[in-house]
Each structure stands twice: as structure tokens, then as C-alpha cells.
Amino acid sequence: METDRPNDSSYVTFFLTDHRAKKPKQQPNKRKQPEEKNPTSSEKPTKIRKPKGYQKALKAAGSAEETSTDALFLRNGGVETWFRYFLTENQSKESSGHFDGKAWVTQQLDNFEKTSVEFRISVAKGVKEALHAKAQSETVQPAERADSVQQSDDQRSISVQTAVTETKGNTELIPTAPDDFHSISDSPSRAVESDSQQDISAQTAELIKTVPNDAHFTITYPPASRLPNIFPRSLAKAIKRKRMKSGWSAGITMSFLGDLHADTRFGPMITLQTITHLADEFAMPLFGMKLRSVNGQRAQVLPTGALSISGAELTVRGCEREAILEVFGSGIDKAVKATAVYKDELARGEDRTDCVSMIIPPNINEGVVFNLLLEEIWAIKFKDALYGEYSF
Structure with missing residues (x-):
């Protein structure tokens, strides 16, 4: 042989x-x-x-x-x-x-x-x-990460395989958090949320985990000062900030697959965590949803005027196509519309897209999380704009 x-x-x-x-x-x-x-x-x-x-x-x-x-x-x-x-x-x-x-x-x-x-x-x-x-040998294990925030240059500059841990039936994504970012002096204080809010939703982790590939490479927390490189000002201000040792970083995770399959339903993905009070502003243009606060819980206003209060995390798909440009800007709009999934939806005559989803926590003190599928080459451009031109 x-x-x-x-x-x-x-x-x-x-x-x-x-x-x-x-x-x-x-x-x-x-x-x-x-x-x-x-x-x-x-x-x-x-x-x-x-x-x-x-x-x-x-x-x-x-x-x-x-x-x-x-x-x-x-x-x-x-x-x-x-x-x-x-x-x-x-x-x-x-x-x-x-x-x-x-x-x-x-x-x-x-x-x-x-x-x-x-x-x-x-x-x-x-x-x-x-x-x-x-x-795999460079993956930061959750226990190690809890003890030590500082990482080697390789771990900061190279996309590292995501550490996914199973804890009592819940899947939790443990992102590698670089701490060598540029600081940002004009970050609005209201954009800073406590670490008690889960960095990435468990459903986001499940979504990534279902991809039938043997390696997922993720990069997290770019310098907040680089957000205007990609996003319109209104959205850049809405993305959650986190205080790191060397300055403000943004609540963004980019996930890349280890394999490239032309027929896969999933490709690169960008996840955006937002600040707490803007859920209503995003839900209406993107998904035609009306949200309201009821006793500290988020409620959906039904067409009849009745309120739906689930008390659980809600994942919403079926995004209005034209709203992607309005909310996320022209770069993201082009990246989403260049994906195989989006083109397949168009070919099937669907009037909305599942390439953009929104995760709504029940608690009004937590911001919504967006997951967007991106075309591979556009995703690499965004990676370079947010994190610098490092090789994979």
C-alpha cells in the first residue's frame, strides 16, 4: 500500500x-x-x-x-x-x-x-x-482560560479551534479572548455589560456544532475601534463592548469551517452581541416583530394586540431581505447575498432569508444576538478588517 x-x-x-x-x-x-x-x-x-x-x-x-x-x-x-x-x-x-x-x-x-x-x-x-x-494542540481549554487571561502570540493571532464543553446537557461556547487589542476612548458606557451575561448564546454554539465538519476555527473580541471598518455607525454603537486589559473590545465572534464544502448549508458565520435596549429597533425592520417589556420580561406583540411571553430564549429566522442593507450595511449585505444558501432560497422563490437569525433572551437586561452566514471570501475580508491581516 x-x-x-x-x-x-x-x-x-x-x-x-x-x-x-x-x-x-x-x-x-x-x-x-x-x-x-x-x-x-x-x-x-x-x-x-x-x-x-x-x-x-x-x-x-x-x-x-x-x-x-x-x-x-x-x-x-x-x-x-x-x-x-x-x-x-x-x-x-x-x-x-x-x-x-x-x-x-x-x-x-x-x-x-x-x-x-x-x-x-x-x-x-x-x-x-x-x-x-x-x-487541537493549541486550543485553550476552559479551565486554563479561567486561570489565565493572557495568551501566547500564536493563540492571539491564529484562528484557534473552538472549545465546546458539555455541561449538564447545555452546550457552552468558550471563545478565545485576545487581550492585545487597541483601546477605544469614546466607547459609550451603556454599551458595556457585565460578564454575567453569557458571551455567546448556547443556541449559537449549537448552530455551529451541527455543522458536519471536524474543525471550527473562531476569532473573538476584535478592537472596538475597528467596528466602523465594516458596520454603519448606528450598528457599531449598538454592539456590546467588553473591557479588556489593553482597552475596549467588541462582542463579535467569527467562525470559519475547517473544510470548504460547496453543498454545505453552513459557511463562515459572524455573531454580534448587542447592548440591551435596542432589541425593539432591530426586531421590527428585520423580522416585522413588535417587542414590549412586561415585568422585566420581553414579550412579543401579536397582530391581534395580544402579548406572547414565553419566558425562554427565542430564535427568530426569516429576515426581510432588503432590511439587511439598512441595518448591517452594504458589506454585510453583499456577503450574505453571495452565500450558496441565500442563492438557493432565491431559486426556490422564498421571499425571506434564514441567513440572518436573531436570538432574543427573555430578560430585558440582556441584548439580542445576531448570527449571519457569510460568503467565504467576504468573511476573510471582514476578518482582516476587524482583526488584522493574520494568516489562518
Whole structure:
């Protein structure tokens, strides 16, 4: 069986290696040091910045011929696996770097392109498994997180697999909370809520958990100062703030799947936690719902005027299509409407969309939570705008 895939593991290692870090082995402390002109090369060796053309290449890979290596890595390993292939290919073309090293990388890639489709798929899956194993080893367990707020640079800058714990039948999402954000000085105090409110709703966790993929990568709590990069001012002000060691952060979680399936009902998702008093303002334009406060509980006003008080968390789907632009802004509107789910709904003639849902806690002291499905490339753009251009 080994003869069918002789160099499988060696190619997996090849694609997981940052070949830019390979320098000619004659680099002890000798007098020739004109390399100092490029101090950035040794500044952060553990972080991989996305090269130019990344977004364009990802889009091209999504529509590439099925047997092309780009498409095979993307479809069989997901975005993170494809990125490793793209990075390796990019490094073979860089103008800087050691010539012999680049020539060797180019030769390896040429040899790889000549292998069978089945072999390249097996390598893509091997890269995916290796990355998944690495993500699992870097996952912050709930107990560790309770004891220590501070995290390593890798955990702050890399999307880490979500820690989901089962507690007496309830599923609770434990997001990794980076603390190296920029501070925001003009955060309205009313946007700050106590930690007693659950960071992410249990239903949000259940929704993510139902996706039939073996890895979910999440990033949480971006700097609140970056909210205007994506959201209209009215919504940016409505998103909950949380005080971190280095300043204000926003109650946002972005979830990415470890796999990319063209036929999946779920793709990347963004979750927004809002401040307490704006539930009514969102419910009416988005879902045509009238809400009222009754003895500290939220009640739905029925068309007859009667009040429905459930006393339980309510999940509302069937969002008005045109209201997405009005409430969430043009970027989110385009990202939602580019998803396969949204297009499928249109094809079926449905007049509302399930791509946007709203979770309404019964207690009026808790804000509503939005879950929005996003198209993959738009989601990556939002990730960069909110968290900076870190690789997965």
C-alpha cells in the first residue's frame, strides 16, 4: 500500500514548511552582514503574512478546473490547506531569497504537479490533518482560560479551534479572548455589560456544532475601534463592548469551517452581541416583530394586540431581505447575498432569508444576538478588517 503513495508524508511536510526561513547555511557571525538592510525578515519569524494577490488567487481557486492543484487543495482541505499550497507556490516566485532554495522549491512543485489527482488529494488531506492536529494542540481549554487571561502570540493571532464543553446537557461556547487589542476612548458606557451575561448564546454554539465538519476555527473580541471598518455607525454603537486589559473590545465572534464544502448549508458565520435596549429597533425592520417589556420580561406583540411571553430564549429566522442593507450595511449585505444558501432560497422563490437569525433572551437586561452566514471570501475580508491581516 505504501507504493501507491510513496512520497505522501514528505510532500505534506514540504507544504507545511515556510521555505522563506531557509537561508544558506553559511550564516554564522561572519563579517559579511549587509543583510541588516532587511530587518523585517527576522522580526517575527513565527508569523506568516499573506502575500499580495491572496484574495484574487483564492477566488480563482474556487472556480478553477476540478483537477487543478489549487482546486484540489481548496475542496479537499479547505481555505487553510489551500493557503499552504498558495504560500509555497508564491515563495518559489519571490524576487528575494536564495536562488538555490527557490530552484529546489520550484522543482518540487513541478514534480508534484505531474502526480496523479488521487495522490494530490491525499497530500491535501494530509496537510489538512496536520493543521487540524496543530490547532487541537493549541486550543485553550476552559479551565486554563479561567486561570489565565493572557495568551501566547500564536493563540492571539491564529484562528484557534473552538472549545465546546458539555455541561449538564447545555452546550457552552468558550471563545478565545485576545487581550492585545487597541483601546477605544469614546466607547459609550451603556454599551458595556457585565460578564454575567453569557458571551455567546448556547443556541449559537449549537448552530455551529451541527455543522458536519471536524474543525471550527473562531476569532473573538476584535478592537472596538475597528467596528466602523465594516458596520454603519448606528450598528457599531449598538454592539456590546467588553473591557479588556489593553482597552475596549467588541462582542463579535467569527467562525470559519475547517473544510470548504460547496453543498454545505453552513459557511463562515459572524455573531454580534448587542447592548440591551435596542432589541425593539432591530426586531421590527428585520423580522416585522413588535417587542414590549412586561415585568422585566420581553414579550412579543401579536397582530391581534395580544402579548406572547414565553419566558425562554427565542430564535427568530426569516429576515426581510432588503432590511439587511439598512441595518448591517452594504458589506454585510453583499456577503450574505453571495452565500450558496441565500442563492438557493432565491431559486426556490422564498421571499425571506434564514441567513440572518436573531436570538432574543427573555430578560430585558440582556441584548439580542445576531448570527449571519457569510460568503467565504467576504468573511476573510471582514476578518482582516476587524482583526488584522493574520494568516489562518
